[in-house]
Amino acid sequence: MTEARFSAVFNEHRRGLLRFLRRRVGNEEDAAEIAQEAYLRLLRYADQQDPQALKALLYRIAINLVGMRQREAGSRHQSEHLPIEDLPLMSDEASQEQKLVDQQNLQLLMSAIRELPERCRQVFVLSRFHEMSYPQIAAHCGVSVKMVEKHISRALAACREKLGER
Missing domain, CATH: 1.10.10.10 (Winged helix-like DNA-binding domain superfamily/Winged helix DNA-binding domain)
Structure with a gap:
């Protein structure tokens, strides 16, 4: 996947990801920082061709980063109980x-x-x-x-x- 196409996938999901992260961490600054870190980690998978797989991976990376931050801060309870309606829906079946x-x-x-x-x-x-x-x-x-x-x-x-x- 080209860098431009990869960036387009990220930009397409950026707002939703930030909203998702704000609900987890409680503020815009931390949400933006986690989103940026998630994007950097997602770059490892730039050769992935399926944009939906990239979206799922982006959210999974973000959730993991939130969990890591919360463990570092000593407040694990929020990461253990994510509301199901906040998780992106995924299917194993191809679109x-x-x-x-x-x-x-x-x-x-x-x-x-x-x-x-x-x-x-x-x-x-x-x-x-x-x-x-x-x-x-x-x-x-x-x-x-x-x-x-x-x-x-x-x-x-x-x-x-x-x-x-x-």
Whole structure:
């Protein structure tokens, strides 16, 4: 995920996060400081593609930071009893939009695989779908392990090219 897109995700949830944190810590200054720390810690996950996963992670990091501050201050009772209505709702199931994007990506990958030369496609399928090792594939196809590596590299490059920015 690009830095601009990552920043956009953070900015989109900034107000809600600050409101959420103000209810926990009781003042604007501490809430802003915790939000900033949460953002810095969230940067470790910038490569995450799913904005909803980033939102959930941002809130989880913020909750953990509030808990750490409260433990340091000696007032643990508030962090142990968070009202359920204040927690962001999350589901383990992917959103409809994510399912559509995943389906489109799969179609692009399958198209890339179908467009590979016969031997390259065979080697790639044996490796990725039948989980054969390179030496097993080499023996099966009557080629060297080095040739198997070249076919795999070519196939992966074709898949990356087909998917582009996705």
